Amino acid sequence: MNTEVVQLDPTHLDPVVLRRAAGLLRAGRLVAFPTETVYGLGANALDPTAVRGIFWAKGRPATNPLIVHITDEAQLTKVVASWPPIAHQLAERFWPGPLTLVVPKNPVLPDEVTAGGSTVAVRHPAHPVAQALIQAADVPIAAPSANRSTEISPTRAEHVLKSLGGRIDLILDAGPCPAGIESTVVDLTEDCPRILRPGPITLPMLKATLGPISIIPFASEAPNAPARSPGQMARHYSPRTPLILVTAEQKDCVISNLRDERRNYISWKFPSDPAQAANQLYDVLHRLDEQGYEAILIELPPDTPDWVAVRDRLLRAAQQEQ
């Protein structure tokens, strides 16, 4: 299959390109598109065959459910069975934006999307291209990050092409994604809301909206514990080059060891602002991974609420294949 890459200016959307991309989605094909977090690999969420195509293209285990992207009430209604008051409250505050809410699934939604589960993860993205594409297709769009399973997530169209070229029909290229890491996932199906995946919407931001309602913070799961969020495998977002994470105190000692071993390594220091670091994280990993080093050395940011999402992605990226 030939994968076409078409450029789209997010400030001047070309209706001809959008109509074509929407037509492909409605015909059951796969289209990668930018969101404010990372590029997504989209398929019509109501078409089980199209959704199976996503799992095939990514090499994703069928047990890992997908996020459904919507832009209006009518699409939301097709996806969810109920919309609890907390969902309403969070969506009012953070949608459109990088927050995914897990709620009971509408029975008409194919089981392929939710990996047979009774809940669905749903989000209204903020990126103008994502919004225009979903509106033009006029169906809810299932979209995981547009990378092969366990590899680094894509924040540029060229990352998508490198990973999925030849396996999907079209990539809409609207330049780099502003947030740079995946949405925060919050489960609303238990008594207390629970953060399943940390992301751009942080615990303090959620707390400020929920007020007295307590929220269970993200907790890194032990590698062998049964996963609450099936996609949170220990190894994820990984470059092929071994990634070594160090604390500020360990750094000098690790570097002198690498030198003794004559290993050809590259060291990367993050910007001190967590949002800027998130914006650069995957792009930096993609670039360093291509440069033939024997190791990538990164200083782990501090264990504070602002850095939870970046630390989570780094810790997973550093896991070696088991």
Ligand code: TXA
């Ligand atoms: O920012 C994002 O969320 C991007 C863009 C494209 O929207 N999408 C994304 O999708 O990161 P993906 O498939 O790479 O990650 C979805 C995460 C996985 O960890 C998955 O297990 C979890 O959401 N998830 C999906 N449905 C779920 C459900 N019903 N219950 C619990 N977790 C769910």
Ligand code: MG
């Ligand atoms: Mg992913």
